[in-house]
Amino acid sequence: MEARTFTTLEFDKVLEQLSAKASSSLGREKIEQLAPSTDYIEVQRRQQATEEGSTALRLRGTVPLGGIRDIRPACKRAGMGGMLNTAELLDVASTLYGGGRLKGFINSITEKDPLPLLEELLGQVERLQGLEDEINRAIDENGTVVDSASPVLAQVRSQIRGAERRVREKLEQMIRNANTQKMLQDAIITIRNNRFVIPVKQEYRHAFGGIIHDQSASGATLFIEPEAVVNINNELREMRLKEEREVEKILLALSARVAEVSDVLLHNVECLAEADFIFAKASYAYSLKASRPVLNDEGYLRIKKGRHPLIPADHVVPIDVELGSNYTAIVVTGPNTGGKTVSLKTMGLFSLMAMSGLQIPAEEGSVLTIFEGIYADIGDEQSIEQSLSTFSSHMTNISGILQKVNDRSLILFDELGAGTDPTEGAALAMAIIDYVHQRGARIVATTHYSELKAYAYERPQVINASVEFDEKTLRPTYRLLVGIPGRSNAFAIASRLGLPEKVLDQARDLVKTEETELDTMIASLEENQRKAEAERREAEQLRRQLEEARRQIDKELNELDERKDRLYEKAEEEARTAVEKAQREAEHIISGLRQLALEERAGIKEHKLIEARKKLEEATPGLRKKKKPKQNNVPLNQQPLEIGDEVRVISFNQKGEIVDKINDKEFQVQIGIVKMNVKADNLEKLKAAKPQVTHQITKIRSTRDPVKMELDIRGNNVEDAILQIDKYLDEALIGGLHQVSIVHGKGTGLLGIGVQKYLKKHRLVKSFRYGGQGEGGLGATIVELK
Template structure:
């Protein structure tokens, strides 16, 4: 991207704000070098990275960059043999710790930030190196006694010597206080001394290391502590050598890991830079743009990022689909130039991975280059006029642009004869538009107001001006060229109407025609906006009524379902009571069957008919469930003999016995056969779905029984009822062996089934399933 557009669009101000958002010197350096990319893959990737960091901000969290320092210079020095200072070694340890904290933080977010997580995986923890440094250097960048046994011993001797020196000095303070200028012990040339009055120099005796400015005080080292001070200086020298040795060893270890450390700093810098882009985007309340390589721009309520939000006027801008150029006309200070800079700066920000202040859903294009000729940039050094300066820049643009360029022309053709300037402006626009570039241009020339009407690729636009207040509104109006408001403004400012009328007569017919046309368009636009507002209000009212109706309908359905449930509960209870009583009667009669002539299968058949006499209760559907998701009414060509169906009108199950014709079927329902139309049947399952065995009943009716029954998911009591019923049917069908599938689960259902069948009169034996049969998840019954 050329440097001129970065300067003209004031992209450097965005970069300055970005620098402030970075937390580390590493991130600030990248922010200082921020530059728009020109390929869509890179731009899209950068925006995705920013979006992930933006997501972290939305979670009220932030990446912890504390303690991270720029250690690159130290790493370089360690590689060439220089010994790092304690502070530099500590910076390395703190950067290792900071990098590990960042990595841990992003790993905790996992799927929320896949790109940032992938980037953080390049960070090497290097715990051993960090611990080695921390064991030798404290948080104040001081080499600790524990760094080595030798250093501990040396520092112990230093403290011993210092204590001895202080004891001797304290003795002087007590016995010779009158000879001292002040009763204190001080240090000169790294040696302990006393402030002695000059006249007592001989009385104290020793070495003079300094004197006061007046010469009245001498800083003397008494003879009694000279040897002790010498011993102390030797210990200090040994300490310095040992510290140097320790730091040298740490530097070597750091040099061994310099490659990993350098990569860590590069990754941390990138992460801080990404986080800074997200923070700036959040501050601007910006949105992530969708990028394309088709030259298409579509922004809703876009705001210039450098204008305070309380002052900026949002605008809608679209370019690059139905038209490739916008020509904006209107008065000075109306916002034309701001619009150009807004578009240019938005493109530069997006191509740098920064979100754009606009509504969600905006779309921007990735351009190879963005060119601009904006503002009065005449070159005094070259003694060029305004027109010459602009034209020099335009010539340079025309030599460099291509069909994937965005070009911004401010006051195209200004600074020269109006007719020639307008002609040049139209010719230049024709050149760039015909070449496929995207163009935004502003102008004062009335000839260009009609320019867009003759060219389908050009859209006229203007910045709105309120004649009543004599102030621009800064609103961009697409499709409407700007009017010259000179006559209206002059009239409101008090200019004689006769002068204004005479001026009107002097302008050409064509100009007046254009102005009238523009006025008509503005009137139509205002009316359209008024109609839109009214329609919008009606739509909102309709939406409100619709929501109220939906709420009432939900209340009705809830109440209806509640009443159904109450009725069904009562009916179910009555049926359960009746069933219990009937079972008791049947059991009592069965106990006396030794004296009866009835056969076993007749009792089973009676019991089966009793079961089928119970109607099916309506099942409650879950909230939002669509009835169409259940079984659908069968079509006449879908059913076959043996298919299980439900009779919709009777809410009873049955089996298709035969097909009467295209529309009707004979259906076996319990002991009865009924003729039913196909539209009144609801398909349940096909006879081919599972192997079944027909059972011939006493009255010649036919039912179908499977060699196994699946109880998984059943309630305990319901499961036992089904088992009892199933054993009776299996006996009737003549099965020698059947399988009860109850699953493993907690084992409660398995135990209940096995306990139940032990006492059943029709069960000869029961065993758990073997391998291949279902193991303990099934029970196999041998029937009598």
């Protein structure tokens, strides 16, 4: 296939749309490399793979493709003895996890619904659970090598923490000293060049000795490492170097483990890339409401209600066309802007899509064939005013096509012969079509020339076609009419636009009688076709009404059966209640009779009482067993995500809770104190939300203790304060409060600044301000809730 054909038929734009459906760079890379295949078996395999992907999407809704990374560069570098960084190692672990999850997903489907190609593909993915666990044990989700990665690292970091504690203790003694505080710009400990320092005023630079590491922009403050802590800082530096060496040793060991299985990992990546590519094709088919075409290698195609994929669904006009059976060439005539070019492109584009393994936006049962070559000569502008250079360009392109054409080619010519003298152009168009037709190729050509209408009637296996034109509105309907040639609408248009009838009559007299008769015949054909089409639509509507009536009858019968069952159950319940009441009364009477017999020594036999009780029991009607409600057997990880669910964020491998739903494909998740928006395919459901929580809010409001109007967080650091505020605001909202006060004190002002920075992004906060007179002033923040 020629690259020019892909551009002309806009296949490259289809690939752009398809690329947006891929979940990883691996899938997008496969799409960029996608090209139509001319091998019938390969095309069938591609279509089967897309169909299996569509089946999985239909059964489960979403496919877990999150967490898969392009780890090929890391694997190759590890294979050459290089050291991978923590991010690269986490990508390896994430890809192993994502691959295992996708493999399990497909296996869960194939237990009931066979997906042979996907099962074979993902069956090649090796889990390598041991390597994944080693990486996750050594590196946390933030990309930090953890203390437990090795005993040496744990010991070194313990020593580092001890040394840091000693340095801080010495420096804190200094900054707490009343004599020292006047020499400090701020009573704080900070870090410069990885060494602990204190901010000293310029005029007291010699009071502490030690080393100056930095100064403020104004020069008024020097950051000095006092002499008293220089030795401890030196020890700390040595310990950190030892820590770096141990971390490097751990990363080298993990990189060596990756190198051992690099070939397996690379094969895993290739399989996962193919799986992402397959599901991208399936997702694209779903978005287009596409169907799988029936394939053949006999040069036959039949498109039913085909819709061009690049035209919006509310504007596209479906086409019906058949080629390769009773006729192998179609000549489409008619005026510009009628949709001829779109119909031409649709046929060529559908063929390219099918040969690439893509489903087509057409009704089920559409048939496409495998071509060895698809060639197109389609220009953006078609008119007799085209310059000679444009005509020459088209002839050069057509000349190249004629050299390659064979009986397994599809040739698409738009405005064939245009751009030159009408007589010569028409003759040239007929000669070119004859040449291509004689070589057995399938051909579709559009033209303005009326001479080609008669040409199609005179040639076997060549048929006329046109695009419908509505004379009432003077607009094309864009419907392709196969079997009816296009006719000139110039007189009709001119008449409706106000051209004098005298001029029109003279023009009609100048037109040859044969052409007038031909136009009359074409008009009759169009009218007959419209009537047939209207009758077909009426029959189709009647069929739909009958199907709807049948569905309604089935629904009413089911409802009648359910109502009958409910009545039976109600009657049985009433009967059971009546019998139980009668039994209780009978027992009471029998008990009284026994007592009476004993008192009066009457001769009532016990066996007669037992027999009477038995007869009462036998009178109880047989009660039907109630149907047990169906159990929800849907696995947890396949249930829809809801607010309150406990989930795992796959890309971070962290647990969290869904606190808000952005839309069907995105949720807000809280991990510790952090809230973030996460895509649905990046979430794995671990535990469902507790039932009835949302329905109990009113009850909670009425039974819990009243929420206080203020929260005192003085003495807390910012992080602890945020945890308290978040919980307090939730309780305040549930308690019906609209305004609350958060008391943070004045102090250094850091706590108040941190609180207000957090409140800016809080979902429940409408506005906030510092307290006014009588409200705590700058020591409190007044919060208005939504």
